[in-house]
Amino acid sequence: MSESTPLSSLAAGARDTVPMMVGAVPLAIIYGALVAAGPMALWHGQLMSAAVFAGSSQLIALGLVAGHAGLLVIWLTTFIVNLRHMLYAANLLPHVAHLPTRWRWLLAALLTDETFAVMTGFYYRHPQAPLGHWYFLGSAGGMYVNWNIWTLIGLLFAAAFPGIQSLGLDFAMAATFIAIVVPLLVTLPRLAAALAAGTLAYLWRDLPYNLGLLAAVLAGVVVGMTLTRLRARGGAVQEDAA
C-alpha cells in the first residue's frame, strides 16, 4: 500500500469484495422475483433494496407481508434481525472514530455482514491504513451497487414471466430460508431454539397482528440461551470432577 490513492483504495475494497458480491447474486434475484410474484409493486422492491439494503431482513419482510403481518411486527422484526449490525459497528469503531461525521454516516448506512467480514480482514492486515475509509467505501459501495442491480434483474425477470407467480414461487422463499438456516444449526442449543421457534410459530399463528411470530422467536431464544447455560454448567461440573 505504498503508492495508494483514494481511488486505488476504493478499487481494492471493491475488488476484495467480489466473492461476497457473487454470493449475494442468487439471494438478490430470488428477492426481486418474490417481490414481483407478491402484492408489492416492482418499484417498492427496488426502493427496499436501495433504502434498507439488508438482504435477510428484506426477505423476511416479504415473508411477513405474505403472512399478512402488521406494520409494527414488520418493523420490530427488522429491528431484531438487524441488531447484529450494532455489534459489527462496535468492532469497527476504533478504525472510523477519527473520520468526519458525514463519512461515519455514509459507511454506517452501507454496513453489511459481507463488508464487516472484508473490513475485519483488512484492518487485521493494515491496522494503521490512512485510506482505510476509502477501502471501506469500495467494499460497501460495491455490495450496494451489486445488490441493487441483481434486485432489478430479479424483478424484471419475474415480471417478464408472469406465469411463474402461479407456480408457487413462494416456496422458493421457504427453500431459501432453509438453505440459510440449516448450515447454522451446528450446535444443540441452536437446533433446539430453531425447533422451538418453528413449532410455536405454528401453534401461535392465529394470535392478533402476527405477534405469535415474535413470541415464538423470543421463546426460541430463551430455549437456546437456557441450554447454553446448562451445558456451560455441566462442563464446569465435569471439570471440577476431573
Place this chain on the structure above:
Amino acid sequence: MNYALMIAGMAAVTIAIRAAIFVFGDRITFPPLARQALDFVPVTVLSAIVVPMVVAPHGAGLEITWRNPQLMAAIVAVAVCALTRHQLLTIVGAMLVFFGWQFGGLT
C-alpha cells in the same frame, strides 16, 4: 398495507441500528447476555417463518402428509443442505422436487 411507509420504517430502523455506534460513539455497550441472545436470532426468525409455511401451506390446518409438496420439498432441502452445505444446490433441488411433486400427478 402502505408498502412505502413499511419500507421507510424498515430503512429508519436499520440505519439507526447501523449508525448509532459510528455516529454517537461507544457510549452504547452490549451486555454479554444480549450478545448471546443475538446469536439465536437468525435461526429462530427464519424457522418461525418457514415451519408454518411448510406444515400448513394453506393456512387451514396441519398437512403432515406425503401429498403436501411443500413438506416433501422442504424435507429434501434440509437433507441436501445438511449433506452438501451448498446454498444454491439446496434451493434448486428443493424447487425441482416441489414442481415435480406438484405437477407430476402425485397430488
